[in-house]
Amino acid sequence: MVVGTSCDDVADNGISWVTMVVVVGPRRQFVAACICQGDAFLALNKFDLAKQSYLTSLDIEPSIRHSKSFKVMFNVLLYARVTELQEKLAAGNKHSVRSGV
Numbered sequence: 001m002v003v004g005t006s007c008d009d010v011a012d013n014g015i016s017w018v019t020m021v022v023v024v025g026p027r028r029q030f031v032a033a034c035i036c037q038g039d040a041f042l043a044l045n046k047f048d049l050a051k052q053s054y055l056t057s058l059d060i061e062p063s064i065r066h067s068k069s070f071k072v073m074f075n076v077l078l079y080a081r082v083t084e085l086q087e088k089l090a091a092g093n094k095h096s097v098r099s100g101v
Contacts, residue, residue: 031061035073047081 038053054073057064064070 027060031057031064034060035070038073038077042077042080045080045084047077047084050077 034053034057038050038057041047041050041053054070054077058070
């Protein structure tokens with residue numbers, strides 16, 4: 001990583017690169033690019049965008065749905081989303097306790 005750049009900058013640059021590959025790459029690379037893009041979005045906690053990237057790869061190549069790595073990827077996405085929702089719920093509960101609701 002270049003000194004002075006944040007992880008978000010690196011991930012954003014990765015998303016831009018992947019987007020270019022998606023536009024010009026052949027089918028297999030297109031699927032791989034969508035998966036990489038989903039991984040980058042997942043790292044940025046942009047779960048809806050990650051899900052969309054993963055679903056796009058499934059639209060292109062439905063057979064990957066049965067691969068072990070794809071199932072693991074979706075489980076990680078699901079776990080991250082559930083964790084995010086639990087944190088929001090906990091924050092909301094703290095707020096309601098403080099306000100006396």
